[in-house]
Amino acid sequence: MHNAEVPVVRTAGLSKTFGRTPAVESVDLHVRPGRIYGLLGPNGAGKSTTLKMVLGLLPPSSGEIQLFGRPWSRQALSRIGASINGPSFYGHLSARQNLMVHAHLLGVSGAEVDRVLAAVDLHGSGRKKAKSFSVGMQGRLALAMAMLGDPELLVLDEPQNGLDPEGTAALRAMLRRFTETGRTIVLSSHLLSEVASLADDIGLIAAGQLRYQGGIAEFAPDGDLERAYFALTGGVRA
Numbered sequence: 157m158h159n160a161e162v163p164v165v166r167t168a169g170l171s172k173t174f175g176r177t178p179a180v181e182s183v184d185l186h187v188r189p190g191r192i193y194g195l196l197g198p199n200g201a202g203k204s205t206t207l208k209m210v211l212g213l214l215p216p217s218s219g220e221i222q223l224f225g226r227p228w229s230r231q232a233l234s235r236i237g238a239s240i241n242g243p244s245f246y247g248h249l250s251a252r253q254n255l256m257v258h259a260h261l262l263g264v265s266g267a268e269v270d271r272v273l274a275a276v277d278l279h280g281s282g283r284k285k286a287k288s289f290s291v292g293m294q295g296r297l298a299l300a301m302a303m304l305g306d307p308e309l310l311v312l313d314e315p316q317n318g319l320d321p322e323g324t325a326a327l328r329a330m331l332r333r334f335t336e337t338g339r340t341i342v343l344s345s346h347l348l349s350e351v352a353s354l355a356d357d358i359g360l361i362a363a364g365q366l367r368y369q370g371g372i373a374e375f376a377p378d379g380d381l382e383r384a385y386f387a388l389t390g391g392v393r394a
């Protein structure tokens with residue numbers, strides 16, 4: 157497993173400009189191993205763009221990315237599982253069949269499919285087709301796909317989208333179990349309360365800039381998360 161001292165993801169001056177519009181400006185992420193790191197910020201803040209650069213889906217305009225203590229490389233991506241741009245799977249196939257297709261592409265065993273099905277509590281979904289899954293089940297299938305191959309890092313874009321409180325609690329339990337063995341998660345969200353309930357550390361991004369990074373407890377020492385959030389984003393509390 158990864159050395160406990162070395163950040164799993166580290167960026168320095170990471171920036172992305174679309175045309176003339178800066179989307180991400182000089183972001184220095186520091187993601188510690190064994191933690192759930194929540195990248196938080198309003199809509200359009202630059203969260204997805206940041207995660208896509210980390211995953212090699214978008215080239216940075218400038219700046220550096222390190223994965224597992226080394227300069228970014230495509231090779232390191234084999235140690236990362238990701239779910240980005242929402243769930244994507246074959247609607248006419250069951251959860252297990254979808255995972256078998258994915259496992260085949262990744263070159264991992266059928267036993268690994270059973271492991272991840274159990275990890276996300278979908279082993280009872282049987283022959284039910286993915287297109288008739290609830291939002292919660294779709295999210296769990298996306299998580300199972302990201303977990304295939306036993307990655308050291310999971311990168312999840314808005315994993316709690318559309319979940320009810322029970323679904324969010326179940327997601328939290330699954331993510332927690334994943335990190336118990338020293339694995340790391342980076343997830344994004346625009347929902348303050350949900351990041352607060354899921355993450356150990358947060359990175360608050362607003363207008364492309366990282367305005368806070370650190371523990372959730374230090375983010376709002378008086379416990380008023382909303383006040384701290386609005387003070388840093390420049391937003392106004394209703």
Ligand SMILES: Nc1ncnc2c1ncn2[C@@H]1O[C@H](COP(=O)(O)OP(=O)(O)OP(=O)(O)O)[C@@H](O)[C@H]1O
Pocket residue numbers: 174178179197198199200201202203204205206345346
């Ligand atoms: N491919 C693109 N071309 C042009 N502009 C883009 C592109 N992708 C993102 N942007 C812009 O970059 C900014 C950051 O977008 P991004 O999707 O990273 O935000 P986000 O924090 O993930 O937002 P949300 O919570 O709404 O998903 C936005 O102003 C967006 O319009």
